[in-house]
Amino acid sequence: MLALHPDHVYVHADLTSAGLSQGSITQLVRSGGILRARRDTYLHPASSVAGVTAARSGGRVACTSLLAEYGVFVLEKRTVHVQVPSHATRLRPPTGVRLHWAPLHRAPSPRSLRVEIFDALLQSVICQSPRAAVATLDSALHLGVIDEDGLDELFRLVPRRRRALRALVDGQCESGPETFVRLLLRALGLRFQCQVWIDGVGRVDFVVEGWLVIECDSRAHHGGWEAQVADRRRDLALAALGYASIRPIAADIFADTPALGRVIIGMLQRLGPRTDSSPARPAPRARLRSARA
Template identity: 50%
Template sequence: MPSVPARPTLRRRRDLLADGWTDRGLARAVADGRLLKPRPNAYLLPDTPVDVVDACRLGGRLACVSELVRLGVFVLDADGLHLHLHDNREGVATPTRRTRRHWDRLRRPPAPWSTSVEAFDAVLQAVRCQQPRAALATLDSALHLRVLRPDDLGELFEALPRRHRVLRRLIDARAESGPESLMRLMLRSLRASFDVQVEIVGVGRVDFVVDGWLIVECDSRGFHATWEEQRRDRRRDQAAAALGYATYRPIAEDIMWHPGEVRAALEGLLRGRSARAR
């Protein structure tokens, strides 16, 4: 299980002066890139992610889907910068990119000089901010990565509008990627019988087995790009075929952005098998 990235922290001028820095030394460090100064009297290390720097420059903390991306949690659309504005902001710069500001009361207030909201609040904001299928994929991912704990769900759904509560019974933390969560929703909508994360002797673990005969694997560029990886996949498919399985490998891009085409392919496969059986 990958570790959660540490949250960068703003260093206040007065704290740095107490540590032995001088104003002249701070100015030199900013000039030569050893420190960043996103707003007055506040400093960051130069390897701080750009989104964090921009949120601080605008007087807020990284929030919602932007913070979840930093934590490695799946979000369907991470375009733009999401930040939460708080009371101790020091001057607000002009945004240079599309920005979504959040003003909601945080359920778990972060430390005063933290650069991000707590993960619980980021998930809460992201569920409100996204369409239901994307929100479910985010919840699956946050639980799978242990960014969100199962015992957080009660508080989370109490804080959400009632219309979101249907999502709770659809959550499955076994999903190892956002496209797997979206595929699971698609299979449910087709009323197909399926199992997830199935171990098949001689083949290995597969994402889905549908109606006992169709393997569905949700392929992403990250794990299936090289010829070696593709050769491995084809040999797995060959071993599955020898056991009587057919395999369908929609690419993650289509699952996320062209779901109608993927659904049509699934319907065709399932309908064709049913017709042959009759």
């Protein structure tokens, strides 16, 4: 019996060469032991939704859909991105599917349901907004999915209008919302530090102008009452050390970043400047970065 892999696609000949008769194949499809995606295309029943969609479209999981499967941050996950052969330009995608025809730079395994991650990252830079693209690359670099040399190669291949984004990628931020805030602070011309350790508090996402702490909250990491209690106690500990803190939620950061900028500027104008005598220092295993526009 052929041992199917959830990330691979199979044809009828693969199954028969493994000793399955047509009757056995039919029975396995009916019982759910094999998934028939389209004519002469079979999958493991545990293949991802994006993988099944790609197989039914005659292609491979690509771009942000593939990156999301690796845990890399992408801003929008509802659309399934599928790489199809360059000659399939007349193919019309179903609702919720975006097709990619451009030739790949890394050849995936013939059976693979996925493009290589380098091509997915390259596609994501072209396919997303500039800020979202930087957040995706920050995430990929932070997770070790790509290294600096790989980024340099990637940016030699992107359209010229996107090459300036290379200077904005540094891999310090651990989440998409953090990257959006980092880019905002940079655009505002403010002094800030990323991933800072404060004695008695722990690591915080940002310290702006020496005294304003910004923590980027999301449901994934700040849900539940116990997490809420811990956050409130951190805020009190920060206040005792002379810091002010704000906690914008991810949805608001993405939906209206300029509004967050107005909040930050308003606080700095009303409550600052202050003398920076804080015990803040770079968080362990994290680099310190100050930036101005």
